Amino acid sequence: MDHAHQHIAEFSYAAAFMVGLLGSGHCLGMCGGLVSAFFMKLKARGPWPYLAYHGARISIYAVVGLIAASIGAVVVASGGVGLAQGVLQIVAGLIVILLGVDLLGVSPIRNAYGFAPLAWLRRQFATATQKGPVAGAVIGGAINGLMPCSMTMAMAVQATTAPSxxxxxxxxxxxGAGTLPSMLSASFLFGKLGPALRGWLLKGAALFVILLGASTLWQGVRFYLVMHKLVA
Structure with missing residues (x-):
């Protein structure tokens, strides 16, 4: 890995972590009550259900990232590595920027997409507590990882441009690691963070999403122009 690639990768990982960390307000607002109610109904005792839940949730994120990056690799390979990689980065950067603007709440276009049908996800989440403390927690965490979320969708789109x-x-x-502090303590923090603080945290997360998208867009434009000159 050359130094430029290493710096870009380190920036992307750090920015992704900050999106998850600063997105605490969004996570608590969207999922805090849901997670709290889930664990109350699950009647979890000890650390294992909590570890199983969040381990499954973050594992789903990892699988989504793996699949997204694999799709990106296929697109690049099928379209001529050079120009296709630049185009993919440009398109992905624009989509990530739009998802970041959506998180800010100022976009006329709202994200309505998830990784699975929402009605089906809700049914599976509601019945997961009947499967037992640990098995139910694994199912619930996996379903939580698939819930529609502009932040998760932005990270998945960003992953399509990963080198591998x-x-x-x-x-x-x-x-996923960035979301752990808020999600692990959701039952305690839910209701403790006021709407104003959650709003400011969400704005911070949205700005990091937009920054990631802008970085990817810039890399794509630069890469496309270089490759266009080589193949012209």
Missing amino acids: PPEGMLLLLAF
Whole structure:
């Protein structure tokens, strides 16, 4: 790995972690009550259900990153490595920027997409507590990882531009690690963070998403122009 690639990768991982960390307000607002109610209904005792839940949730993020990066690799390979990679980065950067603007709440286009049908996800989440403390927690965490979320979707789109599938997986793992503090303590923090603080945290996460998208867009434009000159 050359120094430029290493710096870009380190920036991407750090930015993904900050998106997850600063997205605490968004996580608590969207999922805090859901997670709290889930564990109350699960009647979990000891650390294992909590570890199983969040281990499954972050594992789903990792799988999403792996699949997204693999799709990106296929697109690049099928379209001529040079120009296709630049185009993919440009398109992905624009989509990530739009998802970041959506998180800010100022976009006329709202994200309505997830990784699975929402109605099906809700049904599976509601019945997961009947499977037992640990097995139910694993199912619930996996379903939580698939819930529609602009932050997760932005990270998945960003992963399509990763140099390799393992690096796409690591990008989503970094994002998942950033969400751990808020999600682990969701039952305690839910209701403790006021709407104003959650709003400021979400704005911070959205700015990091936009920064990631802008970085990817710039890399794509630069790469495309270089490769266009080589093949022209």
